[in-house]
Amino acid sequence: MSTGTGTGIDRTSVADPPLPQQEKPPGRMVSSLWRRGPFWALLAIMIVLVVLPIGMLLLASLTDSTPRPGDPVGNFTLDNFQALFSDRGIEAMVNSVLMALGAGVVAMSIGAALAWLAARSDVPARPLVQLAGIIPLFISGFVGAMAWSLVASPQSGYVNMLLRELGIDVTLNIYSLPGIIFVAGLYYSPYAFIFVYGALTLMNPELEEAASVHGATQPRVAMRVTLPMVRPALLAAGILTFALIIEDFPIPVILGAGNGIPTLPAYVYELMTVAPSDVNGASAVGMAMIVILIALIAGQRMLLRGRSYTTVSGKGFRPGQVRLRRWRWVAFAGVLAYLSLAILVPMLALLHTAVSGAVYYAGFGDLFQTDRWSTEPLVDALTTQAFTEGLINSLTAGALAALFGVALYFALAWFVNRSNIKGRRVLEHLATAPVAIPALVMGIALMWTWIVIPLPVYGTLAVLVIAYVIRFTPQGFGGISGAFQQIHSDLEAAARVSGASALRATTYVTLPLLRTSILSAALLVVVLSIRELASSIFLFTSDTRVLSVVVFGQWENGNWSRVASMSLGYSAVLLLITVVGRRWLRPA
C-alpha cells in the first residue's frame, strides 16, 4: 500500500476487482420475471377490482337476464336501452343535466369566491374561510339533504312556518328542481375551492406585479392576468363538479324522487328496487351514465392539455393581497351566511327535531315549547342496536378499506412513479378509471361480480370494503402518487447503488418520507367510506348494515325523529374523525 496519507482507509480491496463473486446468478435477467411478478399480480388485482365489474354491468345491459352464479350470461338483446329512452328515462336525463348545470354554477360561484377570499384578500378570520371552503367534504350531502327537508319542506318546514308567522305569502319548496340545485350547490363547492385556491396560491405574484408596474389598474390585472391564469383550474373544477353532481345519489333521491322529479341515479335505484324491477334496464341506464362521465372527463383532459400555467416550484410565494376596505365585513358576512346555510341551520334543524321528538307543528311559536324538549329520543336512537351495529360496521369497513386501500394505492403509485415497466401507464389508467363510474352503478356492478365469483365475499363486510377501496382509488392513489413525485427519485437510487435491493430501498427511504401522505390518504379513505351511501345501498345485508344505510333506511321508513337523531350521531362521528385527524386531512 502506498497511500501514506494517514486516512487509514484500506484501498487494496478497491484496486482488486471482486473476483470471487463474478457472474453470480441472482442478477441475471431471469430475475426480471420476479421483478415483473409483482407488477402482473397488481395488474390482475386491478382487473378483478375494476374491469371485471364493468364487464358484468355491460353484460347485464346487453342481455335479458341478470348475472347469476353458474349462469352469468343470458341472451343478447338491445331492448334494455328502451329504459333509457322511455318517457321517464328522458325526463330523468333532462332533470339530471339541469340539476348538474344549475348546482354546478352555484357550487363553482361559492367555491371560487371562498377560494379568492381565502387566498388573496384581507378578509377577517382567514382560517375560518379556508375551513368553510372544505368543510362540506366531511359533512355528508346526504345528511344535508335530509336536514333541508326539515328546514324548507312546503308544509312543515321551519322556514315556511316562519314566513307564515310573519304573514308573508311565500312558500319555499325544497322538493323542487331549484331546491335540489340549491342543496347540491351548497355541498359541492369544495372542489371549486380546492382547485382555485391551489391555482391562486401557487401562482407567482410577480406575474400580477408585472402587469401593475406596466400600467394596469387593479381590475384590469384581475381580468387580464389573474383570471386567465386560473381559467384552467376553473375549467377543471367545473367539469369535475358537474360530473360529481350528475352522479350524486342521495340529494336528488331525498328531495326529488318521491316528488315527481326523477334523475338518472334515482331512476336507476327505482328500476332496481321498485317492483316489478328491471335490473337489465337499470344496467343500461348505468352504462349510459358511465359513457356520459367518460365523455366529460375526456373533454376535460382535452381542454386542459398543456394549459396548466401554475406549477409547484417549491418557492414560497407570498401571494399579493387585495385590500377589501369596506367590503371586508360584507365578504365576511357572506362567508358566515354560507356556513350557516351549509352547516349551522341544517344541524340546528336536526337537533331540534331530535330533541323535540316531533315534526308537525301548528305554528312557528310551538317550535319553542322547551318543556317538550328531551334528550331521551336522541339517546334512545343512538343506543338502538341498529345504530351501534351500523357504527361498528362503518368503522370496521372504513378501517379495513383504509388498510388495504393504502397498501394498494402505494403499490400502484410505486409502479407508476418508480418503475420503468412499460405497462405502468395501464395501472395509472385503471387507478383513475373509477372516477368515471357512478357510485350507485359501481354498487350494482360489484353486487353481480361478487355474486358470480364463488368466494364468500358477497353478503359480508368484505364486499363493502372492496367497494370502498375501488371507489376511493382515484383520491388515494392521486394523493400518494403526488407525494411520490415530490420525492426525488435519486433518494431511492442512492440506496440502490449503496447496496440495497429495490424493496429495501423503498422501505428505508420512500416509505418513511411518505408517512404523512400515507396517513393522510388512509384517513381520507376512512372518512369517505363512512360517508359512502350510494354503493353500499346494493351491497349490504341485514348483518352488514353500515351507518349511512341505517340512516337511509330510517328516512325510507319516514321516521323523522330517528332520522334526525341518527343523522346527528352520524355527523358527530364524521366530525370527530375530521377534527382529530385534521392535521393529516388534505383532500387530494
Place this chain on the structure above:
Amino acid sequence: MQHGPAVTPEPSGQVMTQHNPPQECMDQIVISGMTKRFGDTTAVDDLNLTVGLGEFMVLLGPSGCGKTTTMRSIAGLESPDEGSIQIGVRTVFDRARKVDLSPHQRNIGMVFQSYAIWPHRNVFDNVAFPLRMQRLDRKQVQQRVEEILELVGLAGLGKRPASMLSGGQMQRVALARSVVMQPAVLLLDEPLSNLDAKLREHLRVELRQTQQRLGTTAVYVTHDQAEALALADRIVLMRDGRIEQISTPLEMYRNPQTRFAAEFIGTNNVVAGKATEDTGGLHVAVDGGLSLVSSSTSVPGDLVVCLRAEDLIIDPPSSFDGNIIEGTVEVVNLLGSQVLYAVRVAGATLEVLAPLGATLLRRGDHVALGITPDNVRCFPED
C-alpha cells in the same frame, strides 16, 4: 488556463497525477456497443468506452448529449437496449447474454446531482448505510464511518440531522457515503452544480484529493468545461449520444478535433469564411472582409473559423509574426485578473480575453489584435 492543482502536464501530453494510475493495469470499466433509446430518441448511440483503473474520467457535453444516461447505465439505474458493460472482471450488463445486475450488486458508489441525502436520517446513518447493507458489524461500521467523515472534513457531525446541513456539507456527506464501502467505481453526476462559485472551486480541489488518496476509479459527469479541464485524467466529449473526442484535458484544449469540440471548450469567436490553399498555409477570407492565415490542415472551400478569446493578443509587439486585425473597442468587462473586451473588426465583433495590464482600454480605443496561424482553427462547415 487553469489545471487542477495536482495535475501537471508532461511534455508527452500524458497527465501525471499525485497518485500515478497504474497505466499498464487492466481496465476498470469497459463499455461496448451500448445503445439506449427513450421512445423515438436515441440517448446513447453505439458507445464504446474504456476507463482505466484509478482513472478520473469526465463525461463532458451539453444537456441531452447522453452523458448522464451513460453514467446511469453503468450504475444499473437504466437498462441499455444494446451492448455490454464490464466493471473490473465482472460483466454487469450484457444484452446479448441477458445479464443485468441490479444497482446493489454492482459495487459502485454514486454522488447524485441533488446529493440524494436522506432527509429523515442523520449524517452517520446516511454514511453508514452502504456498510450496513454489507452487514458489517457495529464496531466496524462505527470505525469506518468516523474515518471517512474525518477524511471529508465532517468529523463530529455524525449526529446532525441531514435536513440541517448546508449545501457544501451535504455534498461532503454524499461523497462520504459513496466512497465508504470502497466501491470499484465512483460515479459523480454533476456533484458541484448546485453550489455557489466559490465553494464549487474549493470542493473541486477536495474532491480530486479524496479520489486520489483512495485511488478510486471515477466517472464524472458535467457540462462545465472548466470543471472537466480541472478534474479529468481524460475527458470524453459527447454530442447527441456519440463520443466527439476523447483526450487529456490539455490535448482537448490545444487540439480540438472538430468544430463542436473547439466551440465547446474555451471562449470562442466563430466566423464563417472561404479558404484557398497558398504557399505558407491556408488563406481564409472571412465573410465581411478579414483575411487570415491558418496552419489548419482543413480542405479549401467553405469553412468556419474559431478564434479563442484568449489567443487574440492586444497590440502585439512589432516582432509578432502572425495575423494582425485592426479594430475598435466597443465594450469593456472587467472580470478581475482578466478583462473581456468586445472589439469591432471588419464584418464581426470579436471577444478578446486579456490579462489586466497597467491600463485598461476604453470604449472607442483603436487596437490591433494579433493571432498566430496555429490558433486560427478551421473546420469544415457542418
